[in-house]
Amino acid sequence: MNETAELESLLPAARLTRRDFIVTATAAGFALAVQPVSAQTMIHTDELGLRTGDATVDTGSGELPVYFAAPAEGKALPTVLVVQEIFGVHEHIRDLCRRLAKAGYLAIAPELYFRQGDARKYDNIADLLADLVAKVPDAQVLSDLDKTAAWAPTQGGDPGRLAITGFCWGGRITWLYAAHNPALKAAVAWYGRLDGVPSDLHPHHPLDLVDEIKAPVLGLYGAQDQGIPVDDVEAMRSAMAKAHKAFDIIIYPDAGHAFNADYRPSYREGPARDGWKRMLAWLRQHGV
Template sequence: MKEITRRNFIATATLATGFALAVQPVSAKVITTDTKGLVAGEVKIPVQDGEIPAYRAQPATGKNFPIVLVIHEIFGVHEHIQDVARRFAKLGYLAIAPELFIRQGDVSKLSSVNEIRPVVAKVPDAQVLSDLDATVAWAVNSGKGNVNRLGITGFCWGGRITWLYAAHNPKVKAGVAWYGRLVGDATELTPKHPVDIASTLKVPVLGLYGGKDTGITLDTVEQMRDRLKSSSSKSEIIVYPNAPHAFFADYRPSYREKEADDGWKRLQTWFKQHGV
C-alpha cells in the first residue's frame, strides 16, 4: 500500500461542501449569498510543500480587484466562510479563503469541537503566515488581484491570525479581526500572540469583540488596547457589550444580527478609509 505523505495529502485535498459536521444543526438565520455575477469556487494555491485548497470569489468581469484574505474559524473553509467570500465579491473584491489546517487534518468531517481542537493545536503560525503569503501571490499572479489594495479579515481562530498577519506583511493596508484571541503562552508553534506585536504594529487593524465573550475576557481586550497606544497603526477595538463570542456566525446560536450588521458596516468603512 502506498504511504500517503503530507505532500500527497495536501495536493489531493479539497474543500468542504456545506457546513462542518461539528456545527450541525445549522441555524434558520443562516445567510446565503448567490454566485450571480461572480466567478466563485475552489482553487489550488501553490505552497512550499505542494498545494492547498482555497475558496475564491470575485466579480465575473473586470480586473485589478482589491484583495481580501478571509481567514476561517476552527471549522475550516466550510459554507459560512465561502459565503463571506461571496459577500465580498458582490462588493467588488477578489476574496480568497485558504484552508489553513489541511496538513494537520480535515476538520470539516469531525463531529465535535473537542475533536477539532487537537488538530488546530498542531498548526504552526509560521506555516500559516507562509501559506497566506502564497495566497496573496496566487491572487496577484491570477492577473485579477491588486496587491496595493490588500486587506485581511478573520473570525475566532482567524481573528488572531489577522492581527499576526498584519504585523507580518507590510503590504497589508488594513485588517479587521473578529473576536480573535489576544493573549496566550509562547510555544514553539505559537511564539507570539497579538498582544506581543501590538506596540510595533504599523498596519491599521479594527478589532471587533463581544462583551459577553467567555473565552476572551475584557481585561485581555484592555491589555491589547493599552499596547496599541504606543503603535503607529491607528488600530482600534470595538466591544459590543451584550454580544457573545462568534456573534457574526449566522449559522450558529451565538449570532447577533444587530451587532453582526454593525460590524460588517464598520469593516467596509475601515477598508475604504485605508485604501482596500
C-alpha cells in the first residue's frame, strides 16, 4: 500500500451530520464551549476490527478515567498516550484514539483534569481556562501519564514501545513529558504552547526544558496561530538544534491553531492529513 492509500484508509471519509454529531458528542460529554461545529468536516472512525472502551487507572490518589482503543487482535502493541485539548476527552479525542488503533496502536486518552473538575460543565472557554485548566498542576499531569503508561500492558501494550501525542493544551504537555519520561521512544506535539509566564503549578515551559528532553519530538504548528508566535516555534527549533536533540518541526503557512480539530472551523484538511502522515512515519521511524 502506498502512503496516499494508507493515509486514506486511516482517515475515513465518513462524515456526521450536525444532529448526529450533537447526539454523539453529548453522549461523550463534549463541552458546548467548542461550538460552532463544522458539520461538513467532522470525521467519524468506526470501531470495526477494534477493541474500545472506558476504564479507570488506580493512581494511588484517585481513579483516573481513560478511554482506550486498540486492534481487536494482537499482543505487545505499540502504545500511544493521547493528551486532550483543553476541552477534555470528548468525541474528537476518542476518534483520534480509534484512528491510531486502526494503524495498529493501543491508544489511551486519560481524563487529566479529573481531580479538579469536569470540562463538560463549562459553557464558555474563559471560565473553563480560569476555573479549571489553570488549576491543574503539571506535576500531577505527568504523574498521571506515568500511571497510564504503567497500566497500558494490562491492555496488551508493549512497555518498550511507548509514545505520546497531544493537541493544543496537550501539545505543551507532550513536550513536557518528553523531558520527563526516559522510557519514551517518540513524541508528537500538535500546536502546543512553547513559552509563557511560570507559576507554582506550571513552573516550566518547553523552551525551559530543552536540555532535559529525552525522546525524539515532532512539532506540528500553524504559521497563522494567534496564540503561539512563529518566533517561539523558531526559537524551539534553534534550541533543539543547538542541544543536538532528535527533532523535526513543521510549520504550515496557511494553518492556524487547532488545524487538526475537524469538528471546528479551524480545521484545515491539507495540513491535518499531512501532519497525521508525518506523525505515523515519526512513530515508526523511532521504533513505535
